[in-house]
Amino acid sequence: MRTKLPEQGRGRQAVFDQMRDMAKSDADWRHGRVPLYVFKANDDVTAVGRDAFFEFFAENALGAKRAFGSLKRMEDEVVAMALDLFHGPEGAVGNMTTGGSESIFMAVRACREWNRARRKSARHTGNMVIPFSAHPAFTKAARTMDIEVRRIPLAADLRADPAAMAAAVDDDTILLVGSAPCFPHGVIDPIAEIGEIAQRLGIWLHVDACVGGYVAPFVRMIGYPVPDFDFVVPGVSSISADLHKFGFCPKPASTVFYRDPEQAKYQVFNIDDWPNGLFSTPTLTGTRPGGAVAAAWATMQFLGVSGYCEIARNLMTMRDNYVKGINEIEGLHVWGKPHVSILTFGSEEVDIFRVAEVMSGKGWVPGLVRKPPAMHQMMSMFHEVGREAYLADLRAAVGVVRQEPKTKATIKATY
Template sequence: MASGDPVSALPRAGRPGDELLAEMTAGRSGDLDWRSGKAFSLVYNAADPSLEELQHQVASLFLHDNALNPFAYPSLAKMEGELVAMSADLLGTEARNGALTSGGTESIFCAVQTAREHARTQLGIAEPTVLLPSTAHPAFTKAAHNLDIESIRVPVDSTGRADVAATEALIDDRTALIVGSAPCYPYGSIDPIEELAALAASRGLLCHVDACLGGWLLPFWAEVTGPIQPWDLRVEGVTSLSADIHKYGYAYKGASVVLYRDRSLLKHQFFSFDDWPGGFYGSATPAGTRPAPPIAGAWATLMHLGHEGFIAKATAIAEATATIAAGIDATGDLRVLHDPDMSVLLFTSAERSITSLGAAMTKRGWKLDQVQEGLHLMVSPGHREVADQFVVDLGEAYAEAEPAAEQEAAAAPYAGRAIS
């Protein structure tokens, strides 16, 4: 619970910093405690004190700088270019074919905007549509809404993955973009990217892979756990991809990339305007003023970890995921849905109330997200230390949970920011 009475107007006299810090620190007591290792969303806990220390130093070094004008900040422009280049190298395109954004939602917005402009200028489609698996992140529907184009959700198949035949059946002369996820947020499953991309390519359409979640883990996951199906820009027909550095790239918030197979596509998201007394204005993404700390922080994070650091993190995640999945299985009733391809587990129960099970875990300090079909976990390196305890607590919580009711309580909001 945030402390203090609600502020409704600017105070007449300013208040001392130490007093404010004390109040804000107290106010944080009800906030998500991700350092405990008991939370499974929102923060990807790298459990790496030296990395965190570096990130704090970098954030304060660049705190007041503005990446709006790259000519004023050559150091930021260089780091930004290198972040895109490192991502492009990892994910299968050329160094110049992308842009840094503030997060997955903005990267997806850019890709949908590009698809709309490509459809209008190259395909002659005035009112383009986007085909999405039902598991695709809401950011696609939001982008389509804000860009005033239609998005159509296609139910996924019985494995929780995009249904290629059903997608094909819905392609018409307005279709501009086909989307797949690597992996999708709900189930951690990778859509059949090669088939979706082939479908798009055979009709001259664009194909976007949402790797916001997996982009900075799957390449290392494959090295640690064994081959996974091709899913990135190396797949023929994939034309764009989003990958968040602030998720499994372990940077603090505000860093993602949108990448294209071809630089001519990237240009559809550029904007410039020279009929303004304030001077020439140009931008590569929707934002104007951009905070420098996420750029510098993401750069320092990738450079500090290096390939070996990412392998070590993927190893920790794989071990924790295996322990937790085995613990779920050991109850004999709880079941992970749709055979995830990565470190995301959505599990359900045939016999117990999921709401009651979640509450019993909350009582033991765990913070699991309840969604429509069960309890949702995204495993981070920090979970390796607590995975055994999770299994013990899950067993106890399961024994304590009430039998399944006919009607479960509604799922907690994924992103419940009040809209009024």
């Protein structure tokens, strides 16, 4: 039966009771049982973000220029702080969006429009040459804008293969992409080498730092190896970086940046032929939650460099303990050399999808990668709480699978 709007409004208590009741069957993310979707640094950071969000709960960032100068200032400052972190040169610009997919979409649109202008071809669409591991948001943007996608196989270390990417470029190529890091394997692509190709061939390079943007700089500051991935690489034209992932800000919040303000202009939608005059937005969305802008600003102010470094230290210690724990289970190995806190691990001895299936039976939502076959964990500090239980269940699951080698996994990798 289709649900109908209730004839009479219900009491607040009844509404909240029902929501809480529905949530009882949700996965237990608070104890690290969900390998993606939710991010946390610590309770204090969560509280600052939440309270700042509710302080500006009603305001709309669409009206930041005309009505809410506070939000305009906060968004400008978020962008300026990030550009400083990403070595943005003089003149570099950016704006907030509602998520990684939107940031990527806007950069692809800017790139396509800029190419149309410089090629003097109003209908040019062209192709993008991207690593196999690039996020689906690139394909989503490409299909929406009729751009051909060329996904190029990875090198043996699971990073993008710059030579293979260069070989796939032709006169119609408008965009190259590298990730910092990619979602599937958690490794940062060789951005400096892709940047050289981009410069040599005069092609736009977008770096997708949706995952790493707000954590990798601090991971490097505390002494872990992080390859150059931002505007310090001369060939990088644009960067996407999500505040609502490892910036530890409330959803929905991401950022997109451009080295050249002339290129950034092509991101903006300007529409004048309707009754209310010029409508100009740099985002795909119209209305945007003012709370998300305020919360991002407040979180960044509250943490500062020292706070983010402290989080990076905790995160990397946890990551190292997971790597150690997984490698200690006979038959399992972490694939590649993860740069931040996304891990994938598999096995030459047991069917890792079957291991994931057994783990799923114990209440762990499985993250899976098809190539190479692996389990996947995008981890923040929720995952420290569940680390010992996870590793114990994982060890037991490998034992179960070893004892029933003929049982075939039916589980499929889905995002």
